[in-house]
Amino acid sequence: MLYAFDLSLDSQQGFNAVADMLSNSFFAKLVAWGLVSALLYHFFAGIKHLIMDCGYCEELESGTLIAKATLVAGVVSTLLAGIWIW
Amino acid sequence: MVTTITSFGRSGLYDWMIQRATAVVLLVYTVFILFYLLTNSGLTYEQWKDLFSLTWVRVFTLMALLSLGAHAWIGLWSVSTDYIKPTGPRFLFQVICGAAMFSYLVWGVQVLWGL
Numbered sequence: 161m162l163y164a165f166d167l168s169l170d171s172q173q174g175f176n177a178v179a180d181m182l183s184n185s186f187f188a189k190l191v192a193w194g195l196v197s198a199l200l201y202h203f204f205a206g207i208k209h210l211i212m213d214c215g216y217c218e219e220l221e222s223g224t225l226i227a228k229a230t231l232v233a234g235v236v237s238t239l240l241a242g243i244w245i246w
Numbered sequence: 247m248v249t250t251i252t253s254f255g256r257s258g259l260y261d262w263m264i265q266r267a268t269a270v271v272l273l274v275y276t277v278f279i280l281f282y283l284l285t286n287s288g289l290t291y292e293q294w295k296d297l298f299s300l301t302w303v304r305v306f307t308l309m310a311l312l313s314l315g316a317h318a319w320i321g322l323w324s325v326s327t328d329y330i331k332p333t334g335p336r337f338l339f340q341v342i343c344g345a346a347m348f349s350y351l352v353w354g355v356q357v358l359w360g361l
């Protein structure tokens with residue numbers, strides 16, 4: 161990912177190469193989707209963690225609810241990321 | 247007796263706090279980059295180059311990269327101390343993680359400031 165970032169800022173040719181890969185290569189799209197999905201799930205799970213650090217949603221009922229909400233947010237954002245990438 | 251010498255800040259409480267502070271930096275940076283990419287769908291090289299020529303974007307990106315290194319170190323340290331019981335393999339795993347994070351950081355600085 162850092163390599164793609166480096167290449168995209170290196171020159172116009174480098175930027176084109178990255179843009180071309182991300183719009184034409186199935187493998188590059190799959191890798192991008194995997195990375196973005198993992199980031200987004202970690203993102204929502206992290207927010208849940210911070211909310212619980214603040215003392216909220218620590219009861220069985222609310223805890224289960226926020227855990228489910230995190231999973232739903234993860235799945236929905238993964239699907240949206242897929243639509244965005246393809 | 248002090249037996250914890252490989253953790254990030256030599257103190258669980260300090261690591262705990264750093265983990266949360268870096269999490270917030272990464273949270274804000276993720277929102278920033280995603281928002282930028284989603285609102286600039288026909289991104290050109292000039293726009294992209296201009297974005298990373300702004301000092302505040304470079305500072306913010308470096309802050310995110312430093313946070314990523316610390317956050318990943320504390321996270322993987324926690325996982326490895328929980329699941330890799332023998333000292334040798336655990337230490338090797340931590341050395342590899344540390345080397346990877348240090349390399350990413352230095353490489354990132356080079357990309358950002360084009361040294």
